[in-house]
Amino acid sequence: MVLCALRQQVLRCSSHCRTWARLLQRQRSSCVYSSIHGFNQDEIREKLQAFHGGSIDLLKQDSGIAVLTINNPSRMNAFSGSMMIDLEERVSQLENWPEGKGLIVQGAAETFCSGSDLNAVRAISNQQDGMKMCMFMQNALTRLLRLPLISVALVEGRALGGGAELTTACDFRLMEAGSVIQFVHKHMGLVPGWGGAARLVHLVGSQNALKLLGGAVKVDPELGVNIGLVDGVLEGHQKTEGAAPLLQQAENWLSRYTKGPAPVIQAVKKVVLSGRELPLSEALRTEKDIFGMVWGAPANLEALASKSKHK
């Protein structure tokens, strides 16, 4: 009897291991570009490294919510080349965080991010380098969006150009009253290249995306909420007396979605992600695999044992 139960447990474990392996394989293929697309990650890393300044800082908290800070205040948190590399490394760390549940992406010193560092942009303004930088950032931001964590961009001050694109690589966007998201690319003779246009169309529809990009429209919190780009407006803590610090407000907002055991929250994100990205049949098969990982797992057994009512 005991042997039989043990055998069943071993079988269940090895089936979970196979499912994990398959899902991990899918996660590894999170990148859009690889060598088959002529993309050489080491080559572009070396080039980007030459444009240093600033950092991307990661704080993993015991609550399971991490904070990623874009930190280059003297340039309004513009992305230098070394920050692009930092971002990719921080995403790798988050991909390997079993206790993780949520992520807040913020800018340092009360502003979000003013896009690419224009000094680096000028230095690599030839077409080939621009394309390589674009592929590197699309890979990093696609992996950010595909993390098994529920992510929020906390927009304070300005999110311009690539900064606006970065907000779309999170599941949700929160804006402080008075802040602005603006796809200024048109004014720079550009279009988004970090995947921001494709994600924007998914978020707000092609009509609204065309208006925002074609008009380089300044999106304030009210417009953002109206078109479905923005999920919540936070009180400016400096202007509103008694308001909690913005990061605290964002953590409170996010915590309603991250409450619970990490494997369950990660599974929630994974089923939504597969529904969002995969054709229906494949999404259904992935959902089945993910379901198999939570079914009969500790959180499920505990919930069954507690005979909870959902009142």
Ligand SMILES: CCCC(=O)SCCNC(=O)CCNC(=O)[C@H](O)C(C)(C)COP(=O)(O)OP(=O)(O)OC[C@H]1O[C@@H](n2cnc3c(N)ncnc32)[C@H](O)[C@@H]1OP(=O)(O)O
């Ligand atoms: C595919 C990616 C496409 C892209 O992201 S292209 C880049 C798009 N972003 C931009 O064009 C932003 C340009 N900057 C601005 O419009 C303004 O600086 C901004 C952000 C509205 C802030 O204006 P102000 O508050 O008046 O402050 P300021 O202009 O004096 O800026 C303070 C210091 O920050 C610097 N800065 C701001 N954005 C930068 C950027 N993207 N790259 C490099 N440096 C940047 C700015 O040059 C200034 O430096 P400094 O004090 O003059 O040494």
